[in-house]
Amino acid sequence: MAAQAQQETALGSVHASVKDDSVKDDSVRDREISVEQEHLDRVYRRLEEKIHEAEFLMNDAAKRGQVGTPGALAERDAQVFRAGVHLNRLNNEFEDFLFGRIDLLLGRDGKKGPDGAYTAVEPAEGAVREDNSADIAETLHIGRIGVLDADYAPLVIDWRAPAAAPFYRSTPVDPGRVVRRRVIRSKGRKVLGVEDDLMRPELKASLGGRELPVIGDGALMAALGQARSHTMRDIVASIQAEQDLVIRAPAASVTYVEGGPGTGKTAVALHRAAYLLYQDRRRYAGGILIVSPTPLLVAYTEGVLPSLGEEGQVAIRAIGSLVDGAEATLYDSPAVARAKGSYRMLKVLRKAARGVLEGPGGGTGRSAGGTGTLLGRTDTAGAPGNGGVDAPGPGARAGDRGPHAEQLAFGEEAGAAGGGSEGGAPAGPPTRLRVVAFGRRLELEAPELDRIKRNALGGTAPVNMLRPRARKLLLDALWAHSGAGTRHTDPELAAELRSSFDEDIASEDGFIEFLDAWWPELTPRGVLAAMADERRLGRWARRILNPGEIRRVARSLKRDGLSVHDVAMLDELQAILGTPARPRKKRDLDPLDQLTGLEELMPVREESQRERAERLAQERTEYAHVIVDEAQDLTPMQWRMVGRRGRHATWTVVGDPAQSSWSDPDEAAEARDEALGTRPRRRFTLTVNYRNPAEIAELAAKVLALAMPGSASPSAVRSTGVEPGFAVVRDSLAQAVRAEAARLLDRVDGTVGVVVAMNRREEAARWLAGLGDRVVALGSLEAKGLEYDATVVVSPAEIADESPAGLRVLYVALTRATQQLTIVSGDRDEPDANGVPDLLRD
Numbered sequence: 146m147a148a149q150a151q152q153e154t155a156l157g158s159v160h161a162s163v164k165d166d167s168v169k170d171d172s173v174r175d176r177e178i179s180v181e182q183e184h185l186d187r188v189y190r191r192l193e194e195k196i197h198e199a200e201f202l203m204n205d206a207a208k209r210g211q212v213g214t215p216g217a218l219a220e221r222d223a224q225v226f227r228a229g230v231h232l233n234r235l236n237n238e239f240e241d242f243l244f245g246r247i248d249l250l251l252g253r254d255g256k257k258g259p260d261g262a263y264t265a266v267e268p269a270e271g272a273v274r275e276d277n278s279a280d281i282a283e284t285l286h287i288g289r290i291g292v293l294d295a296d297y298a299p300l301v302i303d304w305r306a307p308a309a310a311p312f313y314r315s316t317p318v319d320p321g322r323v324v325r326r327r328v329i330r331s332k333g334r335k336v337l338g339v340e341d342d343l344m345r346p347e348l349k350a351s352l353g354g355r356e357l358p359v360i361g362d363g364a365l366m367a368a369l370g371q372a373r374s375h376t377m378r379d380i381v382a383s384i385q386a387e388q389d390l391v392i393r394a395p396a397a398s399v400t401y402v403e404g405g406p407g408t409g410k411t412a413v414a415l416h417r418a419a420y421l422l423y424q425d426r427r428r429y430a431g432g433i434l435i436v437s438p439t440p441l442l443v444a445y446t447e448g449v450l451p452s453l454g455e456e457g458q459v460a461i462r463a464i465g466s467l468v469d470g471a472e473a474t475l476y477d478s479p480a481v482a483r484a485k486g487s488y489r490m491l492k493v494l495r496k497a498a499r500g501v502l503e504g505p506g507g508g509t510g511r512s513a514g515g516t517g518t519l520l521g522r523t524d525t526a527g528a529p530g531n532g533g534v535d536a537p538g539p540g541a542r543a544g545d546r547g548p549h550a551e552q553l554a555f556g557e558e559a560g561a562a563g564g565g566s567e568g569g570a571p572a573g574p575p576t577r578l579r580v581v582a583f584g585r586r587l588e589l590e591a592p593e594l595d596r597i598k599r600n601a602l603g604g605t606a607p608v609n610m611l612r613p614r615a616r617k618l619l620l621d622a623l624w625a626h627s628g629a630g631t632r633h634t635d636p637e638l639a640a641e642l643r644s645s646f647d648e649d650i651a652s653e654d655g656f657i658e659f660l661d662a663w664w665p666e667l668t669p670r671g672v673l674a675a676m677a678d679e680r681r682l683g684r685w686a687r688r689i690l691n692p693g694e695i696r697r698v699a700r701s702l703k704r705d706g707l708s709v710h711d712v713a714m715l716d717e718l719q720a721i722l723g724t725p726a727r728p729r730k731k732r733d734l735d736p737l738d739q740l741t742g743l744e745e746l747m748p749v750r751e752e753s754q755r756e757r758a759e760r761l762a763q764e765r766t767e768y769a770h771v772i773v774d775e776a777q778d779l780t781p782m783q784w785r786m787v788g789r790r791g792r793h794a795t796w797t798v799v800g801d802p803a804q805s806s807w808s809d810p811d812e813a814a815e816a817r818d819e820a821l822g823t824r825p826r827r828r829f830t831l832t833v834n835y836r837n838p839a840e841i842a843e844l845a846a847k848v849l850a851l852a853m854p855g856s857a858s859p860s861a862v863r864s865t866g867v868e869p870g871f872a873v874v875r876d877s878l879a880q881a882v883r884a885e886a887a888r889l890l891d892r893v894d895g896t897v898g899v900v901v902a903m904n905r906r907e908e909a910a911r912w913l914a915g916l917g918d919r920v921v922a923l924g925s926l927e928a929k930g931l932e933y934d935a936t937v938v939v940s941p942a943e944i945a946d947e948s949p950a951g952l953r954v955l956y957v958a959l960t961r962a963t964q965q966l967t968i969v970s971g972d973r974d975e976p977d978a979n980g981v982p983d984l985l986r987d
């Protein structure tokens with residue numbers, strides 16, 4: 146299987162054909178290394194020139210600053226910003242700034258692109274002579290960013306430029322103009338090695354009158370064999386043809402990528418972000434969001450974009466950190482996750498958001514004798530037409546409060562939930578409103594207040610937007626009680642009286658306090674806190690969740706902290722509640738603004754371009770492109786949350802249904818389609834597993850056959866000859882796991898991951914204490930997307946039994962190792978005499 150896969154990859158296919166004698170000839174290798182060294186030296190000399198240019202620009206800009214006119218200062222800001230970005234990129238010591246080279250035949254036409262390279266993809270007629278000999282007409286070096294020499298000839302082509310595409314796409318079956326493809330390995334400024342692949346092995350190609358030498362035996366294999374660290378590397382030097390198609394797919398639609406474990410989905414997603422920015426920087430100034438399943442995977446992958454020269458415009462965020470100010474730190478049990486993540490929860494939240502205003506008793510009311518509000522008399526003095534009949538004189542308002550005015554203790558906070566309640570969820574609103582107007586006491590009692598509230602809550606508008614409506618209905622009712630409306634026949638007079646009545650009552654502190662308590666502005670956290678009350682949740686979730694689910698969800702919301710599912714619920718609640726418009730906050734006045742004669746300094750205090758960009762990035766809730774990694778795991782509620790961030794975005798969605806930890810894929814697919822909208826889909830499948838050796842992939846395929854019968858495993862690209870091991874537990878599981886982890890640490894240079902069922906995470910960390918930081922313990926759901934040189938998977942049966950999607954989670958656990966895998970069976974695994982658990986036997 147591995148050999149066949151090797152034939153299918155661009156690089157693998159060529160290894161077989163590299164039989165040139167020069168491979169063994171060290172002097173040829175040394176000569177080729179020094180050829181590339183010379184080129185790299187030229188590149189660095191040019192980069193230094195560019196750095197000096199950038200420094201000059203900065204100094205120049207500083208001088209402009211001293212001129213002091215607003216125009217010069219704005220220009221200075223812009224120039225400093227540009228030069229700073231430039232310097233930053235150039236100063237970045239890329240490990241392998243230059244990593245590739247292609248030697249090409251003469252192209253069909255003589256046209257050159259903006260990067261100085263010829264644009265033709267196919268060779269010119271006659272480029273290959275009848276005796277199969279040919280001359281190399283163009284040599285391009287490929288690197289992380291493009292560099293032109295002083296005459297605008299390309300010294301390095303940016304890996305994302307069209308001219309670099311043949312470096313990734315060319316295969317012996319479809320070579321285009323490429324004769325030789327070379328991967329250059331360097332560290333700092335030193336070239337360490339070169340590896341060649343011949344795309345046209347049948348040709349006798351010459352370069353500068355000498356036969357084209359071919360060196361090495363496989364850059365891809367070298368890359369895959371390297372020890373893993375706790376951070377992901379970019380794959381820019383060895384992107385394979387099927388991956389390159391995804392990276393460079395047009396962004397106008399939804400790019401949908403499926404592929405088994407280790408096929409490079411995450412790597413491709415990250416490289417695609419860098420490619421899109423290169424392609425159309427202005428369009429993606431709106432930001433690219435990469436949604437990752439866990440903070441661990443964010444930490445593992447976030448170094449890749451800077452290594453590709455891209456920072457700033459791409460936000461990589463864990464699904465539990467998408468809502469500002471909320472951070473998921475807790476896990477829910479599978480049953481609770483299922484209830485919180487499904488569409489059913491949407492219905493519950495909609496009910497809760499309205500129901501929370503109704504108080505614990507079901508109606509608005511507290512029991513009789515509850516807190517009431519007595520307002521000061523309404524002062525309508527000066528209002529034409531009141532004839533002074535009912536109105537007290539001016540000044541009567543102050544201090545004229547009734548005995549209940551001090552009892553304004555509404556809206557007790559519900560118990561803390563979700564990392565502490567921020568309020569907004571009253572336990573019970575006031576039951577009576579009393580005001581004095583026109584010398585009369587006007588009262589609204591609980592039944593009427595209930596009716597008004599129900600009236601105001603009708604429809605589906607965001608609850609927090611309905612407060613003005615509720616306020617208006619209260620005033621209508623008080624006005625009706627006053628009977629003043631019937632006393633004036635002149636409509637103009639009546640309208641005027643009404644308007645001053647409204648104004649007076651509505652501006653009374655007591656009325657405002659009543660309204661705040663009776664119709665508080667709700668916060669998502671407040672509603673979530675109210676849902677922690679099982680009785681109230683039971684009312685809102687009746688016939689939607691079953692009693693067991695209601696009990697468990699309520700209990701889970703009492704914890705101190707949030708789960709990923711709670712974060713999606715908060716986001717949904719934010720949408721359901723809405724944010725009422727607030728008066729714009731006045732900018733704090735700068736004391737300098739008060740002085741005169743300093744106008745020309747103003748632009749300096751204005752937000753600079755850079756500050757503005759940073760502020761916008763922080764405030765951003767919508768993106769121009771959204772990339773969803775491990776998309777198979779998103780619940781319907783999470784798709785809704787992510788969808789809100791990409792309402793106008795284009796999308797790249799990567800995932801593997803066989804690795805899904807969500808139990809209802811059909812419901813999730815419906816939510817996904819809703820989030821992605823009607824844009825056309827472009828589907829890609831990645832077929833080659835670059836992570837696992839064939840021996841590990843074969844074992845994992847047994848679980849795949851159980852988890853998703855009939856689905857195909859990706860072909861492993863290499864084989865190590867090391868079969869997975871099965872450890873027999875003699876004394877205790879803890880000892881067996883520790884001993885195996887220690888043994889593997891000796892065997893590999895890089896990292897070891899110990900994967901256990903979620904409820905064993907803490908004890909597993911204790912088992913490994915003192916073994917050093919190359920080894921980590923992980924819960925099965927935390928292992929998502931990560932990889933280690935070696936892994937120990939503890940008790941497959943425990944992992945499989947954890948949830949309805951347990952077999953798929955086990956499949957994830959078994960596919961994390963790049964070199965070695967050991968299975969340690971627990972009690973439930975029913976291992977045979979060799980330690981092979983029931984689930985993994987043939």
Ligand SMILES: Nc1ncnc2c1ncn2[C@@H]1O[C@H](COP(=O)(O)OP(=O)(O)OP(=O)(O)O)[C@@H](O)[C@H]1O
Pocket residue numbers: 365368369378379380383384385388404405406407408409410411412413801804835836929930931932960
């Ligand atoms: N073209 C390539 N050249 C070198 N390494 C590669 C290439 N493609 C993938 N890899 C490596 O293979 C490993 C798996 O890649 P990645 O994590 O992107 O796969 P994945 O499809 O997201 O896996 P999973 O679904 O299991 O999370 C990584 O170490 C990655 O660097």
